Amino acid sequence: MDHVIDKRVFYKKLWTLALPIAFQSLMASAVAAGDAFMLGRIAQSEMTAVSLASQVQFVQNMFIFAVTGAGSILGAQYFGKGDTVTLKKIFNLMIRFTTLISIIFFLSCMFIPEVLMMAFTSEPVLIGIGSDYLRIAGFSYLIMGLSQSYLAMMKVSDHVLASVIISSTAVVGNILLNAVFIFGLFGIPAMNARGAAIATVMARVIELTLCFIVASGKGHIRPNIRIWLSEKGLTKDFLKQLFPLLGGSLLWGVGFTAYTAIIGHMGEDASAANSVVAVVRELICCVCNGIGSAAAIMVGNELGAGDLEKGKAYGLKLKNLSWIIGFASSGVVLAVTPLIANMVKLSDKAGEYLTGMMLITVLYMIGRCVNTITINGVLDGGGDTVFDMYSLAVSMWGIALPLALLGAFAFDWPVLAVFACTCLDEVGKIPWVMIRLRKYKWVKNLTR
Secondary structure, three states, X not given: OOOOOOHHHHHHHHHXXXXXXXXXXXXXXXXXXXXXXXXXXXXXXXXXXXXXXXXXXXXXHHHHHHHHHHHHHHHHHHHHHOOHHHHHHHHHHHHHHHHHHHHHHHHHHHHOHHHHHHOOOOOHHHHHHHHHHHHHHHHHHHHHHXXXXXXXXXXXXXXXXXXXXXXXXXHHHHHHHHHHHHHOOOOOOOOHHHHHHHHHHHHHHHHHHHHHHHHOOOOOOOOOHHHOOOOHXXXXXXXXXXXXXXXXXXXXXXXXXXXXXXXXXXXXXXXXXXXXXXXXXXXXXXXXXXXXXXXXXHHHHHHHOOOHHHHHHHHHHHHHHHHHHHHHHHHHHHHHHHHHHOOOOOOHHHHHHHHHHHHHHHHHHHHHHHHHHHHHHHHHHOOOOHHHHHHHHHHHHHHHHHHHHHHHHOOOOOHHHHHHHOOHHHHHOHHHHXXXXXXXXXOOOOOO
C-alpha cells in the first residue's frame, strides 16, 4: 500500500530547504553572469577568455562536489538518525579529500596555466588573457574545498539558512569587487580580466572567514581533530558513495568541458555565444538545483530514520514535481531570449548563434531539470549513486560527445548542429531514469 503524504508537511520542508539552496545557487551563478556581462561590455575577447578559463574551476568543482556530495548523502541519513558524533567524522573525511584536491588545482594554475587554456582554445589572444586570470584566481581555488565542506555540512545539519547567508554575502561582495576592479572605480586602475580574478580571490577569503565564524556558534557541526581518523567502516561507507559520485562527476564535468572546448575550437563567435548561453542556463537551473539538493536531504532524512515507505513516497512526489519545473524552466528560457540577445556586445554572427542556441536550450531544460531532481536528488538521497555514472557513460560519452566531435571535426556541421549534439544527453536519458526510479534500489538505510 502506498504511503499517504502529508502535503502540508512535505511542501513546507521542501521549500524551507529548496528556496534557500536555489537562492544560493542563483547567487553563485550570478558571479559568472557578472563576469560575463561586465567583461562583455569591454571586449568580446576578455569575456570569452575568462569564461574558458573558468572551466578549470568547473572541473575542480566536479571533484569537490563529489566529495561533499558523498558527505551530504551519509550526513543527511545520520542527521535523520540523530547521530552527531558520526557527522563530525564525516566532516573530517570531507575536509581531508577537498584540501588535497584544492592544492592540486592551485599548483596547476600557478605553473601550467597556458597548458590548461590550450585545452579549451587555440586562439593566442584568449590563451594569454586566460592564463593571466588563472594565475591570480588559482589562490581562490586553494581555499574553495574547505569552505564548500563547511557549507555542505551546514545544509544537512539543519543550518541551510546560515550557508545561504554566507555564500550570498561572498557573492554580493564578488560582484561589487568585480565592478571595482574590472572597470577601475574609486581611483583603482581598470584591470579587466585580472580584476575579475582578484575579486574572486577576495570573495573566497570572505566566504571562508564567515564559515569559521558561523560554525563556531552553538549547535553547528565542526571538524574534530581528536577524531580525525574515522573508523574503517565509516571510511568504507564514505568511499562507497564517493567513487560513483566522482566517476559521474568526472564523466559529466570532463564531458561538459569537452563540449565547451569543441565549440571553442569552432571560432571566437561560436565560443562567445556559447559562453553567454552557459551563464543563462545555469541561472535558470537554480530552481531545479535547489529542489534537487532538498530532495536528497528529505529522502535521506526519512531513510536514515528508518521510515523507508515515507522516503519512497517523497521520492515519487519529487519526481512528478521535476516535470513541472522542467517545463516552467523551458518557458523562462524562451521568454528571456530576446532580452539576453540585447544585453551583451557580440558580433552579428555571434548574435545569430546566441539566438539559435537559446532556442535549442528550451528542449534541453526539460531533461536537465527532470534528471537533476530525480538522479541527483531522489536516487542519490538513497545512495543509488552508481546509476548516474552509468547513464553518463552511455548518454554523454557514448552518444552526445562522439556526435559533437564528429560533427565539428569530421563532417564540418554548422555550429548550431554541433551545439544541439551537446544537448542530446540530458534529453535522451529521461526514459532510462524513469525506469531506474521505479526499481526502488534507492530505498535503503545507509546508516550503521
